[in-house]
Amino acid sequence: MQQFPPARGTGISAQANMSGMESLQHDLARMSRAPRLSAAVDNVDKIIELLSAAREQVAGALDPHTASLTMTKLQNPIKVAFDSVNDNLKEVSSAHKKLGKALDKSFPLKPLPADHDAMEGHEPLIDRAIAMHLLREGQFSVASTFVSEALSDGGSGRYVADVETEMTDHTMDVEDDGDDDLAQEVNITSYTTSPMSPSSSISDGHPLTSLQSDKLQAKFAQMYSILQDLKSRNLVPAIEWARYNSAELEARGSNLEFELSKLQFVWLFKGPQVNGLPDDPFSNGRLGALAYARQHFARFQGRHLREIQQLASAMVFAPNLAASPYNSIFATDDAFTDVAASFTREFCSLLGLSAESPLYIAVTAGALALPRLIKYTTATREKGTAWTTDNELPFETPLPERMLYHSIFVCPVSKEQTTEENPPMMIPCGHVLAKETLTKLCKGTRFKCPYCPSEGQLKDARQIIL
Amino acid sequence: MADLEASKINHENHLLLDQPLLRLPYELLRKNFRSAHFTFEKESTFVKNLLKETATGSLNGRTSPEDVVKNLDIMLTRMRGMKRKLSTYADDENKLYRQLDARVSHLSELSDMHSVEDVKYETWSRKRLDRLLVDYMLRHGHTQSAVSLSTERDMRDLVDIDIFVQMDKIKQSLLDHKVSDALSWCTENKKELRRNGSNLEFMLRCQQYIEMMRTGDQTRMIEAIGHARKYLAPYNDTYPVEVGQMAGLLAYRETTELEPYRSWYHPGRWTDLANIFVEEHNKLLGLPSFPLLHTALSSGLSALKTPACHASHSAQSRNNRLTRATRATRAALSSGGGGGGGGNGGNATVNDPTTTGSSHHSTSSLTTSVCPICSTELNKLARNVPYAHHSKSHVEHDLMLLPNGRVYGKERLEEYAKKSGLPPAGQVKDLVTGDVYTVDKLKKVFIT
Numbered sequence: 027m028q029q030f031p032p033a034r035g036t037g038i039s040a041q042a043n044m045s046g047m048e049s050l051q052h053d054l055a056r057m058s059r060a061p062r063l064s065a066a067v068d069n070v071d072k073i074i075e076l077l078s079a080a081r082e083q084v085a086g087a088l089d090p091h092t093a094s095l096t097m098t099k100l101q102n103p104i105k106v107a108f109d110s111v112n113d114n115l116k117e118v119s120s121a122h123k124k125l126g127k128a129l130d131k132s133f134p135l136k137p138l139p140a141d142h143d144a145m146e147g148h149e150p151l152i153d154r155a156i157a158m159h160l161l162r163e164g165q166f167s168v169a170s171t172f173v174s175e176a177l178s179d180g181g182s183g184r185y186v187a188d189v190e191t192e193m194t195d196h197t198m199d200v201e202d203d204g205d206d207d208l209a210q211e212v213n214i215t216s217y218t219t220s221p222m223s224p225s226s227s228i229s230d231g232h233p234l235t236s237l238q239s240d241k242l243q244a245k246f247a248q249m250y251s252i253l254q255d256l257k258s259r260n261l262v263p264a265i266e267w268a269r270y271n272s273a274e275l276e277a278r279g280s281n282l283e284f285e286l287s288k289l290q291f292v293w294l295f296k297g298p299q300v301n302g303l304p305d306d307p308f309s310n311g312r313l314g315a316l317a318y319a320r321q322h323f324a325r326f327q328g329r330h331l332r333e334i335q336q337l338a339s340a341m342v343f344a345p346n347l348a349a350s351p352y353n354s355i356f357a358t359d360d361a362f363t364d365v366a367a368s369f370t371r372e373f374c375s376l377l378g379l380s381a382e383s384p385l386y387i388a389v390t391a392g393a394l395a396l397p398r399l400i401k402y403t404t405a406t407r408e409k410g411t412a413w414t415t416d417n418e419l420p421f422e423t424p425l426p427e428r429m430l431y432h433s434i435f436v437c438p439v440s441k442e443q444t445t446e447e448n449p450p451m452m453i454p455c456g457h458v459l460a461k462e463t464l465t466k467l468c469k470g471t472r473f474k475c476p477y478c479p480s481e482g483q484l485k486d487a488r489q490i491i492l
Numbered sequence: 493m494a495d496l497e498a499s500k501i502n503h504e505n506h507l508l509l510d511q512p513l514l515r516l517p518y519e520l521l522r523k524n525f526r527s528a529h530f531t532f533e534k535e536s537t538f539v540k541n542l543l544k545e546t547a548t549g550s551l552n553g554r555t556s557p558e559d560v561v562k563n564l565d566i567m568l569t570r571m572r573g574m575k576r577k578l579s580t581y582a583d584d585e586n587k588l589y590r591q592l593d594a595r596v597s598h599l600s601e602l603s604d605m606h607s608v609e610d611v612k613y614e615t616w617s618r619k620r621l622d623r624l625l626v627d628y629m630l631r632h633g634h635t636q637s638a639v640s641l642s643t644e645r646d647m648r649d650l651v652d653i654d655i656f657v658q659m660d661k662i663k664q665s666l667l668d669h670k671v672s673d674a675l676s677w678c679t680e681n682k683k684e685l686r687r688n689g690s691n692l693e694f695m696l697r698c699q700q701y702i703e704m705m706r707t708g709d710q711t712r713m714i715e716a717i718g719h720a721r722k723y724l725a726p727y728n729d730t731y732p733v734e735v736g737q738m739a740g741l742l743a744y745r746e747t748t749e750l751e752p753y754r755s756w757y758h759p760g761r762w763t764d765l766a767n768i769f770v771e772e773h774n775k776l777l778g779l780p781s782f783p784l785l786h787t788a789l790s791s792g793l794s795a796l797k798t799p800a801c802h803a804s805h806s807a808q809s810r811n812n813r814l815t816r817a818t819r820a821t822r823a824a825l826s827s828g829g830g831g832g833g834g835g836n837g838g839n840a841t842v843n844d845p846t847t848t849g850s851s852h853h854s855t856s857s858l859t860t861s862v863c864p865i866c867s868t869e870l871n872k873l874a875r876n877v878p879y880a881h882h883s884k885s886h887v888e889h890d891l892m893l894l895p896n897g898r899v900y901g902k903e904r905l906e907e908y909a910k911k912s913g914l915p916p917a918g919q920v921k922d923l924v925t926g927d928v929y930t931v932d933k934l935k936k937v938f939i940t
Binding site for chain 2: 046047048050051054057058062063064066067070071073074077078080081084085087088089090092093094097098100101104105108111112115118119122125126129133135136138139140143144145146148149151152154155156158159160165167168171172175176276277279281329374375378379380381382383384385386387388389390391392393394395396397399400416417418419420421422423424425426427428429430431432433434435436438441443444445446452455456457458477488489490491492
């Protein structure tokens with residue numbers, strides 16, 4: 027693969043034009059007093075008044091003399107009135123021009139890449155992503171409106187129908203796409219080559235669709251209802267959920283169930299004055315907490331013994347917790363927020379979804395990467411190369427750390443990212459190289475590490491999974 | 493990678509996607525003004541002339557006082573009509589100024605933020621996403637969704653529903669084989685269309701002609717010839733080939749297989765017309781030719797995508813396994829008398845032999861979130877874009893190689909060991925496979 031020069035200079039311009047939008051705001055504020063069309067309307071009213079008055083006079087007298095006199099006298103005022111309307115319009119127009127100049131100055135037009143739309147023809151997939159986004163945001167009514175509108179718009183809705191199928195039936199291989207997309211593309215260019223078959227695919231999977239996005243909706247509705255309960259300090263539904271899914275949560279290395287139970291203990295411990303639960307000494311307050319611990323903490327002992335012991339020791343300090351070393355365990359405000367956040371993350375992860383909306387992340391990343399892309403497309407426009415046809419972007423698009431989700435290994439020799447075909451290999455001295463690099467480095471079966479004096483044999487190098 | 497640099501908001505270039513947000517109301521202001529001006533010119537010329545005529549007529553006695561009153565009534569009607577129209581334009585103007593205000597203040601909120609890590613930025617960026625979604629919905633004619641989303645998010649001033657509804661109406665009328673709406677739109681924007689060198693009006697006139705020819709009815713065909721003389725002949729210099737073909741169409745019926753006549757008769761032309769109209773409409777208002785969401789997505793998906801996102805052992809396929817394991821464990825749980833928790837989930841069947849045994853074999857990484865590209869929403873869509881270019885490795889600190897070939901950061905291994913309840917020090921557990929190893933089997937990995 028060709029080696030690309032590293033993009034130079036990260037920030038395109040360090041001296042950000044901070045005042046651009048603010049100065050525009052300033053200009054616009056001034057324009058709130060700028061001439062508007064309403065002034066012209068007022069002047070038209072004057073014309074109407076003049077005409078009405080004249081009509082009254084002529085109609086009242088109905089003699090030729092009054093008529094001609096009135097009409098002659100009317101000429102000038104009407105002309106003046108029309109002129110002032112005209113002046114109003116001129117002022118309005120010049121206000122618009124000023125606005126246009128202010129826009130150009132503070133917010134100069136920078137053309138977006140327009141010659142190539144990599145997303146074209148993939149609307150059904152975008153529709154699906156949007157529907158899922160709306161559902162996970164809890165915008166259920168918008169989502170159902172969108173699904174029905176997208177469905178009535180040709181066959182594209184089929185993908186929305188797929189959502190649930192893919193969500194639950196994972197036996198379907200990820201690889202088997204492509205042909206659907208192709209079928210979509212055909213719709214666009216069909217008529218010159220084949221007789222039109224407008225929206226023949228509409229009926230595909232129709233009846234199932236609403237039902238299935240209902241299923242996903244039900245899942246997110248459950249999530250929101252649990253979150254709502256957490257907000258009102260009711261941990262029970264969340265604990266039940268975590269309990270129900272404890273095997274997967276543990277497998278993910280998540281402590282959610284214990285964290286929730288611990289918080290429940292603390293919450294009960296605080297007693298009815300704080301938690302507002304029924305004042306029953308056996309299910310609330312210190313005794314209630316103790317009872318809760320006896321009933322539930324046993325199953326956590328293997329993994330969380332130390333923390334359970336801590337909670338138990340805190341009992342001793344009960345009368346004066348604030349001054350005890352356990353104070354921090356018993357501060358609940360942040361704990362509820364934290365637990366809600368990790369609940370959301372685990373809930374989505376178990377659905378195979380990322381915790382934050384992928385659409386949100388992608389669009390935000392898109393806005394961050396766009397300046398680089400435009401810079402590149404502008405520079406290469408003459409050559410007419412489409413940036414989307416390669417495997418790899420030809421330029422770097424730095425994103426904030428939290429937007430990097432996978433480990434990335436760039437071979438220090440070839441400067442290429444490792445892939446499935448060209449995986450990272452660790453050589454005996456512990457250094458890592460891309461497989462292709464290693465093959466090229468070999469003299470016979472032996473090679474010398476480019477980073478330390480040690481030598482090795484090809485058979486001793488082993489593929490690693492980062 | 494200098495993270496600080498990457499999360500800094502580059503104010504000068506951060507609003508590229510938001511250009512139409514301000515440009516559109518501005519263009520609409522101009523358009524609104526042009527319409528107002530046109531109304532004024534037309535009506536004022538008429539009234540001025542009539543007034544002059546009436547005055548002269550009245551002076552030299554040719555116009556009776558009754559006729560003077562009649563003329564004054566006509567003038568009044570015209571002026572009242574003009575007032576009504578101008579008031580509408582004035583209202584629209586106020587609305588557009590209000591929108592501009594709202595939009596500029598929305599955009600200037602960004603000036604106070606300097607990093608994408610700023611909590612306020614997330615709120616702002618979510619609003620941007622909502623705007624882009626509404627734009628996407630409107631461009632596809634999903635008006636109800638657009639209205640309901642923008643109302644829900646209280647951002648009606650930040651989106652352009654009216655103009656797209658109008659556009660969609662004309663587009664739909666074309667798809668319903670009607671030209672009148674599109675033609676009157678052409679008349680409204682005659683000057684601008686001519687400046688853009690648009691062939692829309694000509695194409696519409698051709699279609700009218702074709703539809704008359706299609707009937708095969710003698711009188712309609714004669715009508716068509718009259719139509720061609722009036723509306724097509726003037727285009728002879730600009731589109732000589734097409735005008736010639738229109739003339740040729742006289743000789744061919746709808747059923748012809750001969751090109752180009754077959755194509756002219758093809759009903760698919762209506763879709764073409766609708767597309768031409770949309771294109772011209774967007775060009776006229778300075779709107780990008782495809783939804784902004786497309787631009788944002790194609791750039792964003794690429795920036796986020798890594799070779800791992802579509803590898804055969806990707807999170808997607810890993811999730812598959814996870815789900816299967818889930819079903820089994822859940823069934824085990826409900827049959828094994830798992831207390832008060834859980835619903836009445838699985839059937840109390842015997843454990844699936846394929847998934848029990850090592851129940852922890854199928855996990856994704858330690859409480860990390862699923863990558864957005866690997867997540868179901870975007871995975872298929874991202875197949876069509878290239879992955880991001882990186883010039884530096886991005887890996888955890890202190891990498892350790894497990895005997896099974898998998899590499900993890902030391903910290904994460906230790907944490908997972910602790911969480912899994914392994915004895916303190918001495919053992920680690922693979923985060924993906926669940927294999928347990930003693931620490932002395934680990935090897936340090938050097939990433940240069």
